[in-house]
Amino acid sequence: MLDYDKEAERYDAARGGEPRAAAAAQAVLGLVPRGTRGLLDLACGTGIVTRRLAAARDGMRVTGADLASEMVRRAAARLPGAVVRADSRRLPFADGAFDAVTSVWLLHLIDSAGDVGRIVGECARVLRPGGVYVTTVDKGPAHNVGSDIDAVLADRPPSPVRDGAAAVEAHARAQGLVPAGQARFTGVGQGRSPRRTIADLRRGWFVTLPPGSPLAEEFAARLAALPDQDRPRPDPVFTLRAFRKPPEPAALPAQRTR
Numbered sequence: 701m702l703d704y705d706k707e708a709e710r711y712d713a714a715r716g717g718e719p720r721a722a723a724a725a726q727a728v729l730g731l732v733p734r735g736t737r738g739l740l741d742l743a744c745g746t747g748i749v750t751r752r753l754a755a756a757r758d759g760m761r762v763t764g765a766d767l768a769s770e771m772v773r774r775a776a777a778r779l780p781g782a783v784v785r786a787d788s789r790r791l792p793f794a795d796g797a798f799d800a801v802t803s804v805w806l807l808h809l810i811d812s813a814g815d816v817g818r819i820v821g822e823c824a825r826v827l828r829p830g831g832v833y834v835t836t837v838d839k840g841p842a843h844n845v846g847s848d849i850d851a852v853l854a855d856r857p858p859s860p861v862r863d864g865a866a867a868v869e870a871h872a873r874a875q876g877l878v879p880a881g882q883a884r885f886t887g888v889g890q891g892r893s894p895r896r897t898i899a900d901l902r903r904g905w906f907v908t909l910p911p912g913s914p915l916a917e918e919f920a921a922r923l924a925a926l927p928d929q930d931r932p933r934p935d936p937v938f939t940l941r942a943f944r945k946p947p948e949p950a951a952l953p954a955q956r957t958r
Contacts, residue, residue: 705769728749743804807863887938
């Protein structure tokens with residue numbers, strides 16, 4: 701897995717910058733109900749999307765949280781006083797603290813299905829009744845756009861898919877959350893070129909191809925043989941799913957007694 705403290709400096713530029721952030725924020729906000737007062741953006745990274753969420757609606761207080769110290773530092777510069785360092789499996793917030801929780805590009809990074817379940821459980825815990833949890837699903841498959849690069853990478857050793865839509869929905873339902881919509885957005889600027897894919901491979905992007913291993917170098921050589929080394933192939937299209945925490949049942953009126 702990538703070291704996200706080291707990635708922080710180049711993170712935005714390498715992943716589409718402001719255009720991608722704008723597309724992500726717009727899609728997320730389409731699933732966040734109007735009237736939301738408090739939103740937690742979990743795994744906020746550099747805060748490039750979080751800042752757009754905070755600026756989009758008057759009266760909505762946005763809190764960012766991330767585990768990587770350097771990401772937190774950069775996000776805090778964009779949102780002073782509104783970013784905390786936190787482990788998504790053990791959130792430092794009270795039950796029902798937020799009207800909405802978002803986790804964009806988080807669950808695909810998690811090593812075990814058990815930890816994915818814990819994260820979804822923590823998101824459900826800090827949601828108030830009636831609140832909404834929004835998360836990306838199927839991130840890895842979204843990068844397969846049917847290009848010649850995908851054809852080269854098709855027979856690499858497979859890695860577990862922790863953010864599959866069906867699995868995430870199962871985790872959500874186990875926490876009492878119910879489906880509440882979905883959206884898609886383009887990962888602007890994330891279309892891969894062969895040369896960029898080789899660079900990503902050699903810095904650990906593909907977890908089943910350890911940098912420097914003979915197998916990784918074999919794939920690097922195959923990628924280097926492709927034409928148009930610097931031409932980006934089509935951008936991926938990402939999927940968001942929303943889940944609602946049901947409101948608490950209304951209290952029955954007190955019975956009158958004679």
